[in-house]
Amino acid sequence: xxxxxxxxxxxxxxxxxxxxxxxxxxxxxxxxxxxxxxxxxxxxxxxxxxxxxxxxxxxxxxxxxxxxxxxxxxxxxxxxxxxxxxxxxxxxxxxxxxxxxxxxxxxxxxxxxxxxxxxxxxxxxxxxxxxxxxxxxxxxxxxxxxxxxxxxxxxxxxxxxxxxxxxxxxxxxxxxxxxxxxxxxxxxxxxxxxxxxxxxxxxxxxxxxxxxxxxxxxxxxxxxxxxxxxxxxxxxxxxxxxxxxxxxxxxxxxxxxxxxxxxxxxxxxxxxxxxxxxxxxxxxxxxxxxxxxxxxxxxxxxxxxxxxxxxxxxxxxxxxxxxxxxxxxxxxxxxxxxxxxxxxxxxxxxxxxxxxxxxxxxxxxxxxxxxxxxxxxxxxxxxxxxxxxxxxxxxxxxxxxxxxxxxxxxxxxxxxxxxxxxxxxxxxxxxxxxxxxxxxxxxxxxxxxxxxxxxxxxxxxxxxxxxxxxxxxxxxxxxxxxxxxxxxxxxxxxxxxxxxxxxxxxxxxxxxxxxxxxxxxxxxxxxxxxxxxxxxxxxxxxxxxxxxxxxxxxxxxxxxxxxxxxxxx
Amino acid sequence: xxxxxxxxxxxxxxxxxxxxxxxxxxxxxxxxxxxxxxxxxxxxxxxxxxxxxxxxxxxxxxxxxxxxxxxxxxxxxxxxxxxxxxxxxxxxxxxxxxxxxxxxxxxxxxxxxxxxxxxxxxxxxxxxxxxxxxxxxxxxxxxxxxxxxxxxxxxxxxxxxxxxxxxxxxxxxxxxxxxxxxxxxxxxxxxxxx
Numbered sequence: 001x002x003x004x005x006x007x008x009x010x011x012x013x014x015x016x017x018x019x020x021x022x023x024x025x026x027x028x029x030x031x032x033x034x035x036x037x038x039x040x041x042x043x044x045x046x047x048x049x050x051x052x053x054x055x056x057x058x059x060x061x062x063x064x065x066x067x068x069x070x071x072x073x074x075x076x077x078x079x080x081x082x083x084x085x086x087x088x089x090x091x092x093x094x095x096x097x098x099x100x101x102x103x104x105x106x107x108x109x110x111x112x113x114x115x116x117x118x119x120x121x122x123x124x125x126x127x128x129x130x131x132x133x134x135x136x137x138x139x140x141x142x143x144x145x146x147x148x149x150x151x152x153x154x155x156x157x158x159x160x161x162x163x164x165x166x167x168x169x170x171x172x173x174x175x176x177x178x179x180x181x182x183x184x185x186x187x188x189x190x191x192x193x194x195x196x197x198x199x200x201x202x203x204x205x206x207x208x209x210x211x212x213x214x215x216x217x218x219x220x221x222x223x224x225x226x227x228x229x230x231x232x233x234x235x236x237x238x239x240x241x242x243x244x245x246x247x248x249x250x251x252x253x254x255x256x257x258x259x260x261x262x263x264x265x266x267x268x269x270x271x272x273x274x275x276x277x278x279x280x281x282x283x284x285x286x287x288x289x290x291x292x293x294x295x296x297x298x299x300x301x302x303x304x305x306x307x308x309x310x311x312x313x314x315x316x317x318x319x320x321x322x323x324x325x326x327x328x329x330x331x332x333x334x335x336x337x338x339x340x341x342x343x344x345x346x347x348x349x350x351x352x353x354x355x356x357x358x359x360x361x362x363x364x365x366x367x368x369x370x371x372x373x374x375x376x377x378x379x380x381x382x383x384x385x386x387x388x389x390x391x392x393x394x395x396x397x398x399x400x401x402x403x404x405x406x407x408x409x410x411x412x413x414x415x416x417x418x419x420x421x422x423x424x425x426x427x428x429x430x431x432x433x434x435x436x437x438x439x440x441x442x443x444x445x446x447x448x449x450x451x452x453x454x455x456x457x458x459x460x461x462x463x464x465x466x467x468x469x470x471x472x473x474x475x476x477x478x479x480x481x482x483x484x485x486x487x488x489x490x491x492x493x494x495x496x497x498x499x500x501x502x503x504x505x506x507x508x509x510x511x512x513x514x515x516x517x518x519x520x521x522x523x524x525x526x527x528x529x530x531x532x533x534x535x536x537x538x539x540x541x542x543x544x545x546x547x548x549x550x551x552x553x554x555x556x557x558x559x560x561x562x563x564x565x566x567x568x569x
Numbered sequence: 570x571x572x573x574x575x576x577x578x579x580x581x582x583x584x585x586x587x588x589x590x591x592x593x594x595x596x597x598x599x600x601x602x603x604x605x606x607x608x609x610x611x612x613x614x615x616x617x618x619x620x621x622x623x624x625x626x627x628x629x630x631x632x633x634x635x636x637x638x639x640x641x642x643x644x645x646x647x648x649x650x651x652x653x654x655x656x657x658x659x660x661x662x663x664x665x666x667x668x669x670x671x672x673x674x675x676x677x678x679x680x681x682x683x684x685x686x687x688x689x690x691x692x693x694x695x696x697x698x699x700x701x702x703x704x705x706x707x708x709x710x711x712x713x714x715x716x717x718x719x720x721x722x723x724x725x726x727x728x729x730x731x732x733x734x735x736x737x738x739x740x741x742x743x744x745x746x747x748x749x750x751x752x753x754x755x756x757x758x759x760x761x762x763x
């Protein structure tokens with residue numbers, strides 16, 4: 001629990017502030033429309049539904065302002081880089097930008113529901129009071145003229161008793177834009193559920209551009225001034241507290257009260273969302289500009305199991321370990337950008353990505369390069385993004401745990417450690433690395449195998465055999481594989497991977513692993529990094545962190561563990 | 570774009586539309602709006618749509634994540650046969666269900682969403698997609714005793730090859746697998762344990 005607080009306090013603080021502001025804005029607007037005398041007569045017809053609608057509208061403006069900011073990835077990278085003097089914990093929430101985006105989106109959906117339901121009641125009540133013939137204040141107010149010489153007299157937007165609500169909705173700016181932007185919102189949400197996003201990414205990506213309609217519609221939504229309050233002049237002449245009760249006598253020229261005059265207010269949404277829209281427009285322009293920069297493909301390597309490695313160069317590109325880039329291939333799809341973890345080390349003079357078939361776009365990319373037709377397809381790169389995993393170099397003992405596709409950042413980290421080691425970089429404090437690689441089957445990661453293989457050989461040549469200790473765990477095994485392994489027990493290299501280290505089957509027993517390492521390094525600081533595969537995981541991280549708590553308790557030596565996660569997509 | 574199964578998105582959209590219809594219907598009925606009986610209809614139609622759309626169909630390639638507890642509704646849908654499999658039928662059904670709800674403001678949003686779902690289902694049907702239920706994976710039982718068929722036919726201790734060859738069977742295979750069944754050892758075996 002203590003560890004969780006240390007790592008997450010800032011994210012929790014941000015969420016509390018965000019939610020607190022939501023509550024504050026909601027309550028403030030609610031009280032304004034519920035108690036302000038300006039809306040006395042409006043409330044006479046509409047009741048509390050007015051306040052609910054306006055309060056949710058204000059929160060909708062606030063959240064619509066926020067929703068564009070987390071997707072400005074270049075802006076976030078800029079903030080991350082500029083604030084490098086801030087501690088890691090303060091910059092970590094920048095990596096969870098998409099989670100925040102989704103949270104704000106859920107809040108928008110909830111507030112939209114509240115807003116629509118409140119306005120349904122509002123329209124119904126306007127309609128009823130327009131048709132009412134009981135001579136009540138509500139019906140008098142509703143009958144205030146739309147066309148008289150006092151042009152601003154009207155309160156009820158429904159002009160005549162025969163107008164249906166559907167007609168009013170679709171002929172008023174607010175109604176029509178409201179329906180359109182709600183449909184856009186619903187389509188965006190249904191195409192953005194994880195199932196669709198994961199398997200049919202293009203549906204999500206292209207449909208999500210409906211946000212443009214949402215933003216434009218939101219700005220136009222309030223133009224009609226359909227929510228009306230009494231004008232200041234009218235309040236000075238005939239304040240509702242004095243005049244409301246004598247509403248039958250308003251027509252009487254001798255009475256001191258006149259008909260109240262009403263006005264709508266200017267649309268406010270644009271004030272909230274103008275700045276984020278400009279930021280986002282700037283972000284898209286920047287992405288476009290960066291994509292125009294030339295990317296030179298220096299090497300194309302096809303690994304087994306249809307894994308494509310692209311080694312590239314770009315002017316002015318500099319990366320750190322654990323970062324990722326977004327890649328676009330115009331010949332496949334003009335608008336789609338897909339993230340890939342960088343697998344090269346910063347010390348190398350190129351940067352590389354490994355692409356595995358995971359859907360339409362990746363399949364087309366691999367096919368395009370397989371055909372070996374010149375000229376090579378053009379590639380555009382945006383990035384790098386993501387928090388750097390540079391902490392790993394400052395600990396004597398590093399425990400790296402990668403599951404499935406999460407192993408890719410470790411390619412970069414391991415290579416970088418190797419380069420630093422070779423150059424005797426004194427900033428590298430690492431003496432020993434324990435690398436745990438857990439995956440269903442090694443087929444798709446044969447390229448990583450080769451990397452481990454070459455690192456193994458180089459360790460031997462330098463005489464530093466104990467530097468890199470890795471354990472490979474295959475969770476998708478069957479009795480055939482185990483049988484083979486048992487038979488080939490004596491062989492020096494593993495039959496599956498060709499590595500010196502034998503493959504284990506099933507999930508690691510973390511208790512054993514942690515206690516072994518803790519016993520072997522009683523006074524060292526350990527850096528455990530964990531990069532987990534997206535989706536249903538092949539292993540459960542929860543038991544591992546439970547064991548961590550035990551290790552911190554007395555009896556396990558004084559090994560300190562700080563659970564950090566190298567972030568990357 | 571070739572691999573997009575439009576029916577999957579149509580399913581999400583239709584499920585959302587069902588929920589929106591129910592919500593709009595509840596508002597109209599509870600608030601006793603004008604013509605609120607359309608609201609009651611919307612609740613019923615929304616529930617029907619939700620029940621029909623809740624079981625997710627299986628993807629053409631790869632595994633599909635089930636919705637929680639959809640097994641029971643999948644069983645019901647399988648009974649409907651072509652009515653649940655065919656997406657033309659679903660498109661028409663959703664279009665038909667959405668029309669009455671279009672008369673009331675509270676439920677018009679549900680109508681429009683359901684019409685959109687219907688259009689996407691039509692697109693899916695034109696492309697030849699079909700609803701296939703997600704079958705539960707048969708539990709793999711360990712094959713205990715599956716390989717034990719007959720007792721071994723040539724158990725040790727075995728005499729050398731020459732002794733195993735019976736006279737008159739010169740052209741028999743030298744590896745000498747004598748026929749199965751209990752056999753008498755040609756060389757007497759004594760138990761030498763003291």
